[in-house]
Amino acid sequence: MxxxxxxxxxxxxxxxxxxxxxxxxxxxxxxxxxxxxxxxxxxxxxxxxxxxxxxxxxxxxxxxxxxxxxxxxxxxxxxxxxxxxxxxxxxxxxxxxxxxxxxxxxxxxxxxxxxxxxAPHQADSIEAAVIEMIRRSRAVMPDEASADRLVEAALLRAIAETTESRMEGDVRARLMELLDDEYCQRGRLHLQ
The missing domain is CATH 3.40.50.2300 (Response regulator)
Known part of the structure; x- marks a missing residue:
């Protein structure tokens, strides 16, 4: 990507x-x-x-x-x-x-x-990516708390990848992939 x-x-x-x-x-x-x-x-x-x-x-x-x-x-x-x-x-x-x-x-x-x-002018910034993650999460989760938990879980996975030096390339795209994967794999866990 x-x-x-x-x-x-x-x-x-x-x-x-x-x-x-x-x-x-x-x-x-x-x-x-x-x-x-x-x-x-x-x-x-x-x-x-x-x-x-x-x-x-x-x-x-x-x-x-x-x-x-x-x-x-x-x-x-x-x-x-x-x-x-x-x-x-x-x-x-x-x-x-x-x-x-x-x-x-x-x-x-x-x-x-x-x-x-x-696209906003700052589309490549981490801050813009996290804001987009929050917006996307709130569109698919039933409430803000579960949406925030979903974003937090995706960001924790991104931090783990960064710590292990695995995150390469387009960071924004990778964050969106992690959010999508977290929603698909464990979205229901974030409802509680």
């Missing part, structure tokens, strides 16, 4: 399309979160990503709930659809809609541009 790599949420219910899109995203140097074929599973991860690609129609639902959550959290996203782009509600009129089938390259370029435009 490089300094410009993003953790990208993929919401796509077609297995082959999701697999192809995921492979192309990874080949571009970004990390795939998912893919998810269920909007309810995907919405649980919104606070842990930096961008998203949303299939408009997912099983018998739309991904608009996920899009609303991404908008609320200030996370860039694009729509991908095999349906008429006019099916996207007016509240998302400023969002880009790509037609299936589409290669990942233009979507990724779009997401990276959106992310750079939103």
């Amino acid at each position: 490089t300094a410009s790599s993003l953790q990208i949420l993929v919401v796509e219910d077609d297995f082959f399309a999701a697999d192809k899109l995921s492979r192309e995203i990874r080949a571009g140097g970004d990390t795939v979160v998912g893919p998810f074929a269920d909007v309810h599973d995907a919405i649980q991860r919104v606070g842990l990503v930096q961008a998203a690609i949303l299939d408009v129609r997912v099983q018998d639902e739309s991904s608009f709930q996920v899009a609303d959550s991404l908008t609320h959290h200030g996370i860039p996203f694009v729509f991908l659809t095999g349906y008429d782009p006019q099916a996207v509600p007016a509240r998302f009129s400023r969002r880009h809609v790509y037609t299936k089938p589409s290669h990942a390259a233009p979507l990724l370029h779009d997401l990276h541009q959106q992310h750079r435009a939103m």
Whole structure:
């Protein structure tokens, strides 16, 4: 993962399309979160990503709930659809809609541009990374106390890696990976 790599949420219910899109995203140097074929599973991860690609129609639902959550959290996203782009509600009129089938390259370029435009000037500082960890954690945990415990656990793991001289490369990206892993592996333990 490089300094410009993003953790990208993929919401796509077609297995082959999701697999192809995921492979192309990874080949571009970004990390795939998912893919998810269920909007309810995907919405649980919104606070842990930096961008998203949303299939408009997912099983018998739309991904608009996920899009609303991404908008609320200030996370860039694009729509991908095999349906008429006019099916996207007016509240998302400023969002880009790509037609299936589409290669990942233009979507990724779009997401990276959106992310750079939103990124604070101090995005590479440890302080900014910890603030982002707190924001993401509070988006997925039910209360501030459990969110703070989740961040604390991820930071303790980062300190352990630093002590053992294992943390190399993009520190911010590694902190986000540790937060995501802590949430996946032990998120429920931090609820008490």
